[in-house]
Each structure stands twice: as C-alpha cells, then as structure tokens.
Amino acid sequence: MxxxxxxxxxxxxxxxxxxxxxxxxxxxxxxxxxxxxxxxxxxxxxxxxxxxxxxxxxxxxxxxxxxxxxxxxxxxxxxxxxxxxxxxxxxxxxxxxxxxxxxxxxxxxxxxxxxxxxxxxxxxxxxxxxxxxxxxxxxxxLEMPDYMSRVCLGELNQHINNGNFDLSVLQYLKIISGKTAALFEASFYGGALLSEKNPDMLKKYAKIGKYVGMIFQLTDDCMDFETTEQVAKKPVQSDYEQNVITLPLIHAFREKDEFKQKAKNGIITRDEINDTVLSTGGLKFTRMVAKKYYEKTLKLIESLDAAAGKKSNLKSILDKAYRVF
Missing domain, CATH: 1.10.600.10 (Farnesyl Diphosphate Synthase)
Known part of the structure; x- marks a missing residue:
C-alpha cells in the first residue's frame, strides 16, 4: 500500500x-x-x-x-x-x-x-x-555529465595547485566554481528546467545556483579557521595540512610576503597560520567576497518571474549558504 x-x-x-x-x-x-x-x-x-x-x-x-x-x-x-x-x-x-x-x-x-x-x-x-x-x-x-566533468576538473585543478603559495584570488575562484559551485548550479538549473521555459530565466537560475555554491565554499573556508570539529562534524584546521590553499590564506600571503616565504620553506605552525590570517584580515576579506556574491544573488532572485513564496524559499537557501556571516 x-x-x-x-x-x-x-x-x-x-x-x-x-x-x-x-x-x-x-x-x-x-x-x-x-x-x-x-x-x-x-x-x-x-x-x-x-x-x-x-x-x-x-x-x-x-x-x-x-x-x-x-x-x-x-x-x-x-x-x-x-x-x-x-x-x-x-x-x-x-x-x-x-x-x-x-x-x-x-x-x-x-x-x-x-x-x-x-x-x-x-x-x-x-x-x-x-x-x-x-x-x-x-x-x-540537464546535461548532467557536463556538470560532473566540471566538478572533476575543479577537483583536479585544486590538486594541481596544492601547495601553490602564489595562487591568485581569481585562480582560486575558478577552482571552486568547478569543484563546489558546479553541482549547486546543476541543482538550481535542473529544477528550473522542469518549471521554466524562458531561456533567459533559466540562465538566471543557473547563475543563482553557481553563486550560492561559491558562497557555500567561502563559508566553509572560514569555518576551517573558526569552528570546532564537534560543530562541523568533520576535520577542521586541516586545509593547509592537506596542502589546500584557500582564500583566507591567499589574502594573508598577499598582505605579508615574509609569511608566504616562510610557508614556502615549510616553517610555519598552525598557530602562526591562524594568527596571521586573523591579523591580515583574511577572514574579513573572504566574508567581503562572499557578501558580493550574496548581494548579486539577491538581485537575481528578485528579478525572477516566480511566485513570491518561491522567491522567499530561494532566499532561505541563500541565507543558509551565507550562514556564518
């Protein structure tokens, strides 16, 4: 039954x-x-x-x-x-x-x-x-295999750049647009395909999904510095130990060249990483980038030809991605 x-x-x-x-x-x-x-x-x-x-x-x-x-x-x-x-x-x-x-x-x-x-x-x-x-x-x-390939290429791009202390902000954003944001884009676009026929509106849904994914990853970058393993329910304080260079650290390297040189020589400690990211405004910078994506996403949601309840629910998803800010 x-x-x-x-x-x-x-x-x-x-x-x-x-x-x-x-x-x-x-x-x-x-x-x-x-x-x-x-x-x-x-x-x-x-x-x-x-x-x-x-x-x-x-x-x-x-x-x-x-x-x-x-x-x-x-x-x-x-x-x-x-x-x-x-x-x-x-x-x-x-x-x-x-x-x-x-x-x-x-x-x-x-x-x-x-x-x-x-x-x-x-x-x-x-x-x-x-x-x-x-x-x-x-x-x-839906072109699901295409989205799957974008995720894989993003992961490979991250792996290739493991330990790249000269990684730029734009290079990093390109990495996460694949490894994290592509699957969010697929989710938003895949759903919209079933309810929307206007090509311009479909592009907006896809862009909203991509931006939500970018915010989600940037939030996660900050969590690696700000939360505990008990809260996150996964390892934290571990990105650098895995040779993964995230946005807060990229900003710290840009602001403090001697710190980057010490990292290249392999002589920085976890406490020094945390202190330098905080003192150079690495977390603040990451929040600023996330906020820009947040504001662009809000405008896109408002421009959708959709019921008020649907827009409200989309904003709730956006707020969850933006959860620690």
Whole structure:
C-alpha cells in the first residue's frame, strides 16, 4: 500500500514536503538496495547523509506557481545527492579524512581502494537514476555529465595547485566554481528546467545556483579557521595540512610576503597560520567576497518571474549558504 502511494505520487505534481520525503526515500532505497557486493558499503554511507541542501534547491526551483513539484524532480534531486555523496567519498580518500558528518569515513573503515570503487559506483548510480525519468528530454537538457566533468576538473585543478603559495584570488575562484559551485548550479538549473521555459530565466537560475555554491565554499573556508570539529562534524584546521590553499590564506600571503616565504620553506605552525590570517584580515576579506556574491544573488532572485513564496524559499537557501556571516 505504501509503495503504491509512492508510485502514484511520482506520477503527478505534489507539494514540497511530500516531494522531499520521496527524495530521501529514493536515496535510501538506492543505497540500501544496492547489489550485495557493494551493499555493506553503501549502507554505511546511508547512515551519515547530510541536509540535502542540493535536493532542496532543485525541488524549490522546480515549483510551479501553485507550489507543486513535477515528478521528474524527485529522481533528479536524488541523483544530485548521490553524485554529491560520490564526490565526498572521493574527497575523503584524497584528504585521508577520518570523519564525515560525525561518522567514520568509508575510506577509514574499509580502506582507500574500496572507497574509490564505491565512489565510482555512486557516480554510475546517479547517472542511471537521472536518466530513468520518463521524459528523457528533461535528462538530456540537464546535461548532467557536463556538470560532473566540471566538478572533476575543479577537483583536479585544486590538486594541481596544492601547495601553490602564489595562487591568485581569481585562480582560486575558478577552482571552486568547478569543484563546489558546479553541482549547486546543476541543482538550481535542473529544477528550473522542469518549471521554466524562458531561456533567459533559466540562465538566471543557473547563475543563482553557481553563486550560492561559491558562497557555500567561502563559508566553509572560514569555518576551517573558526569552528570546532564537534560543530562541523568533520576535520577542521586541516586545509593547509592537506596542502589546500584557500582564500583566507591567499589574502594573508598577499598582505605579508615574509609569511608566504616562510610557508614556502615549510616553517610555519598552525598557530602562526591562524594568527596571521586573523591579523591580515583574511577572514574579513573572504566574508567581503562572499557578501558580493550574496548581494548579486539577491538581485537575481528578485528579478525572477516566480511566485513570491518561491522567491522567499530561494532566499532561505541563500541565507543558509551565507550562514556564518
């Protein structure tokens, strides 16, 4: 009876709350009902799912003027979450991370090789799920493989620039526009495709998603300096230790050349990093950049041809990305 209700819901437009539950059920089903050989690992991942902010974004953007969500949005949102999960599994391998969302990481518990293969499997699951929508044109228009490639290229660009103490602000923004912002852009654009036909409006949704992703990453950059592992539920004070150069540190290097030279020589401590980032205004600068994206995003949301409730919900997502400022 319950399955019949879900199937009927997937055949008609529904309200947000029901759609969100269906997305979570779809992700849980995909992870818990994987082939036996991989099920132990995907079940472990199912126990530590996040807040589904990308799914929320996609569902919100797919709402029509009556606040109803089309069926294809359910599978698209679930696919985006699986794709995001795959990137996290791979990130944890690269970073040798022990903790993710308060739980032990897959690579820590089962080993790096297993984690890499499981991450690859999740990528395949995400594409298959998105492609399973009845209206195949919706999947083709989403261009999900293109977004996946942008995420991968962003990650590779970051890896190539690990330990690059001369990394510029523009170079860094280009990196995060791929590795973080591309998936947010896919979420906003994918949802809008299901509710909006005006090409100019679709471009605005895509840009809103990109900007939200940029803000989200810049917020995360500051959190690495400002919060605890207990609050973040993942390792903090660790970007530099992983040779990842983020915006607060880039600004500190620009403001204090002798500090950059010491970093190049490998003789700076974590306390010195924290003190210098603070004294040179690295966090303040990062907040300023995030605020510029925030203000541009607000203007774009206001310019959308959408119901007031939908605009309000989009602003709420924006505020969550801007959460520590």
């Amino acid at each position: 319950i399955n019949e209700t879900k199937e009927k819901a997937l055949e008609r437009e529904i309200k947000f709350d029901q759609a969100f539950e269906l997305v979570k059920n779809e992700v849980d089903r995909a992870l818990s009902a994987s082939p036996h050989i991989v099920r132990k690992y995907t079940k472990h991942l199912a126990s530590s799912m996040g807040k589904f902010i990308r799914a929320v974004s996609l569902l919100t953007c797919s709402e029509d003027r009556d606040g109803l969500i089309p069926p294809d949005a359910i599978k698209f949102a679930a696919a985006i979450e699986l794709l995001h999960l795959a990137t996290l599994v791979h990130d944890d391998v690269i970073d040798n991370a022990d903790l993710r969302r308060g739980e032990i990481t897959l690579q820590k518990k089962y080993g790096k090789r297993t984690a890499v293969i499981c991450g690859d499997y999740l990528l395949c699951m995400a594409v298959n799920l998105a492609a399973s929508v009845p209206n195949k044109q919706d999947y083709l228009d």
